Amino acid sequence: MELVFVILGSLCILYFAGIVLYAGLSSLFPCIWAAGGLFFYGLALLLHFREKFSFLAAFEMPVFIQYILGFGIGILLILFLAVEGCILSGMLREPSKDLDYIIVLGAQVNGNRLSNSLLLRLERAEKYLEENLDTKAVLSGGKGKGENISEAQAMYAYLEKHGILQDRLILEDKSVNTNENLKFSLEILDQREKGKAREKSIGIVTNGFHIYRGVSIGKKQGCTHLEGVPAKSNRFLQVNYLVREFFGILKDKAVGNI
Numbered sequence: 001m002e003l004v005f006v007i008l009g010s011l012c013i014l015y016f017a018g019i020v021l022y023a024g025l026s027s028l029f030p031c032i033w034a035a036g037g038l039f040f041y042g043l044a045l046l047l048h049f050r051e052k053f054s055f056l057a058a059f060e061m062p063v064f065i066q067y068i069l070g071f072g073i074g075i076l077l078i079l080f081l082a083v084e085g086c087i088l089s090g091m092l093r094e095p096s097k098d099l100d101y102i103i104v105l106g107a108q109v110n111g112n113r114l115s116n117s118l119l120l121r122l123e124r125a126e127k128y129l130e131e132n133l134d135t136k137a138v139l140s141g142g143k144g145k146g147e148n149i150s151e152a153q154a155m156y157a158y159l160e161k162h163g164i165l166q167d168r169l170i171l172e173d174k175s176v177n178t179n180e181n182l183k184f185s186l187e188i189l190d191q192r193e194k195g196k197a198r199e200k201s202i203g204i205v206t207n208g209f210h211i212y213r214g215v216s217i218g219k220k221q222g223c224t225h226l227e228g229v230p231a232k233s234n235r236f237l238q239v240n241y242l243v244r245e246f247f248g249i250l251k252d253k254a255v256g257n258i
Contacts, residue, residue, distance in 0.1 A: 006040070008036075009036075009041040015239070016031070030240055084246060087212045087246070090215065091230055093230065095228065100200040101203070103181065104138065105140055106118065106181065124229060125155075129168065136168045140185045182217050189202075200225065202226050209238070209242055211230050213258070215228050
């Protein structure tokens with residue numbers, strides 16, 4: 001078991017180092033892998049010293065605490081697998097044709113440069129708009145730290161440059177998270193559709209791992225015909241995204257967004 005913990009700790013540390021070297025630390029979440037590595041190394045050291053020093057070997061956790069910990073870990077594992085199953089199901093869905101609107105969710109813009117996640121979303125949106133000529137797109141995302149322009153403006157510039165007509169593009173440039181993406185976009189569409197936006201067929205364009213949460217938030221806000229339009233994700237970062245999304249879904253569920 002000591003060797004297993006060493007291997008798990010090493011994998012976590014190596015993955016954290018890979019994320020830093022490959023993509024940098026645009027958020028603190030990848031540090032969870034470094035923390036996980038230290039945790040597993042700590043368990044390995046505990047087992048090692050327990051065998052070496054008799055006073056540690058004499059220490060035994062009470063049975064009822066072992067049962068409580070085991071039960072808690074089991075529940076957490078079941079919850080994690082259930083949520084990840086929902087996330088994966090969203091990644092595999094194919095959108096309907098000729099949706100009335102698609103809402104493209106924003107992602108980080110580095111100065112004026114699109115992040116890889118946002119570029120993949122825009123490539124998927126471009127493809128859908130080219131194949132469904134009557135569909136219009138809401139480009140949703142405000143201006144955050146380190147961004148010279150809003151995410152909506154960056155998306156607009158990309159799609160216009162790639163031949164999507166301006167009259168098919170609608171900007172929403174105030175939102176700062178997924179809940180606001182949907183809320184503010186639907187408010188804009190309500191103005192266009194005389195308060196009946198939530199009755200229209202709408203697709204949410206975002207990276208596959210984010211589809212389930214985006215669609216769930218939109219349905220909570222009253223959309224009756226809402227579906228995902230999954231974009232690709234960076235393969236190396238996929239595990240990090242899937243774990244991060246688990247916590248994102250729990251947070252949105254806790255605050256009532258889902």
